[in-house]
Amino acid sequence: MSDDKGRDGQMIRMRQIRKVYSTGRVEVEALRGIDLDIPRNEYVAIVGPSGSGKSTLMNIIGCLDTPSSGEYVLSGETVGGLDRNRLAEIRNRHIGFVFQNFNLLPYASALENVELPLLFAGVSARERRERAAAMLEKVELQDRMEHKPTELSGGQMQRVAIARALVNEPAIILADEPTGNLDSGSGKGIVGLFGDLHANGQTIVMITHDSAVAKLARRVVQIRDGQITEDRTVAA
Template identity: 60%
Template sequence: MITIKNLSKVYDTGSIQVKALNEVDLHVEKGDFVAIVGASGSGKSTLMNIIGCLDKPTSGHYVLDGVQTETMHPEKLAEIRNLKIGFVFQSFNLIPRTSALHNVELPMIYAKYPRKERLVKAERALERVGLEDRIHHKPNELSGGQKQRVAIARALVNDPAIILADEPTGNLDSHSTEEIMGIFKDLNDEGATIILVTHEPDIAEQAKRVVTFKDGQIIDDIRNEQKGASI
């Protein structure tokens, strides 16, 4: 699903060069559930931006679902980003004045789905995360956990190759966190490939695999199928 080889990212500030990623190698199979951890400045966010086609590496290779991305034109990259990647953010990134249903529709509007198909798929995605009774509610009428469920439904609606979740429980209480992680686990059991960035050890432990970054490099890559499967 994802193959990263000799990936480096250098930021040139003018006076100095900062190497955010240093020849990283990473392979993620379809159906995996990977947590990426590391201190601030370790390179995990830079990697997520590249995996999400929001940034390009300085050197190296990144293949997503059979597509080599690092040399792509920005317009093509945006198309890949919309069709192959579902994003879930800590701050939800919902449009405030519109319904849950319309928020979930948005990726399909960009993908030019017919309206009837958009509505059917959006409703099914919201049902999938247990929000069938909240489809016409606006974000200010939803709890934090419900907002994140809308965000997950939006991430799912185009049937992406991977779901990228950046600190998805960072703004949630413990009960909502448990519910959201349960949804991610269920989605993974159904075959979804999930990559999650977190600074919380108890969240990382619920993934099948934990990849640890330090100084722009992977220093640990531990698979724990049994623990991931038992949560």
């Protein structure tokens, strides 16, 4: 799938990304000139204190929001200036989201939750079931397929959410504080799962304020006051 990359080999390429929020008369400059390249099969943690701009950056990477200025190229496609529909299309094709609060449908089983993205993509009922079941097996929940979220632990719920994020075979898994609502043991399990996915070729961008969690990623990008202050890759 080398055609999934930009011509310079980057999955994500950002140049001088700025984001200004205007609320009444107050302007907040949440991102102040971000330059960031993320190649295919990278496992990067974006860390920084509360209010430093992590979620703003995640929303832009995930095509949930657009920058005020700067250039963003995702898998060779320039994202700036696209309308909502095109943005949604790119998002659905390239990104699997994992959130702090899992965002599962409470009355649906684990299997139905994982099937959902395939339903939106128009995949047949039979194929949906097969692919969703295979993903739940991958996250070691083959014996919890019919369980509802309330019948699962936090760590298990996050595994369902990860299976759901993976089921469309996204180019990137984008996770915002995925361990934020988990005890440290379950959090380690989730980060370990990301490590396994990365070893199998998955590109992962994980946002966290927890430096212990970030240490388990291959590369750590530190942001502070809307700017990158450190970018460090651990030797393999």
